[in-house]
Amino acid sequence: EAEVAQSPRYKITEKSQAVAFWCDPISGHATLYWYRQILGQGPELLVQFQDESVVDDSQLPKDRFSAERLKGVDSTLKIQPAELGDSAMYLCASSFGRNQPQHFGDGTRLSIL
Amino acid sequence: KNEVEQSPQNLTAQEGEFITINCSYSVGISALHWLQQHPGGGIVSLFMLSSGKKKHGRLIATINIQEKHSSLHITASHPRDSAVYICAVRSSGGGADGLTFGKGTHLIIQP
Numbered sequence: 001e002a003e004v005a006q007s008p009r010y011k012i013t014e015k016s017q018a019v020a021f022w023c024d025p026i027s028g029h030a031t032l033y034w035y036r037q038i039l040g041q042g043p044e045l046l047v048q049f050q051d052e053s054v055v056d057d058s059q060l061p062k063d064r065f066s067a068e069r070l071k072g073v074d075s076t077l078k079i080q081p082a083e084l085g086d087s088a089m090y091l092c093a094s095s096f097g098r099n100q101p102q103h104f105g106d107g108t109r110l111s112i113l
Numbered sequence: 114k115n116e117v118e119q120s121p122q123n124l125t126a127q128e129g130e131f132i133t134i135n136c137s138y139s140v141g142i143s144a145l146h147w148l149q150q151h152p153g154g155g156i157v158s159l160f161m162l163s164s165g166k167k168k169h170g171r172l173i174a175t176i177n178i179q180e181k182h183s184s185l186h187i188t189a190s191h192p193r194d195s196a197v198y199i200c201a202v203r204s205s206g207g208g209a210d211g212l213t214f215g216k217g218t219h220l221i222i223q224p
Contacts, residue, residue, distance in 0.1 A: 042214030089154050098210050104156035
């Protein structure tokens with residue numbers, strides 16, 4: 001089991017609904033990443049946090065996606081409203097600092113019906 | 114064109130064979146990662162390297178910065194090595210340092 005905790009492991013919901021994912025990084029890791037992996041593709045960065053601040057969210061579809069890390073520890077990624085194309089694996093990773101190895105969670109597999 | 118290209122996309126080999134997976138990238142990088150992803154999604158970091166060669170058990174990773182190319186080798190392959198192997202790079206530009214990933218190489222080792 002990964003040291004980076006993510007929940008839920010699986011989520012099935014209908015389009016137009018709201019969905020939220022949670023990530024608890026390794027203790028002491030200041031940098032946190034959210035990635036999206038579409039089936040058959042490599043992951044793509046959605047957002048990067050350094051402590052509680054967003055470092056990069058240029059690839060985050062901000063009309064429907066939001067991410068927060070209010071206390072600089074755990075993080076939540078939200079989609080509202082969900083669309084069929086959002087079906088993917090959502091991966092969280094953390095690292096001690098920038099330019100350090102990233103440790104990945106087991107991911108949340110999202111299916112939109 | 115993807116910034117990170119891997120080959121082959123799929124590879125099936127017999128147990129014991131020497132395996133090579135290649136990765137080419139088109140941007141300046143500060144580091145290159147090799148990752149392993151098993152069915153179910155979990156990703157494990159195998160190597161992070163910026164020059165030369167690293168070895169861990171039966172796995173060897175090399176990188177040639179001038180040629181923008183890296184290889185992952187598996188010696189004495191075993192069915193438990195079956196997984197998707199992903200190459201990812203961190204750009205050397207300033208600012209954010211999220212990884213850019215290749216599409217992965219799906220490896221199957223048959224007994």
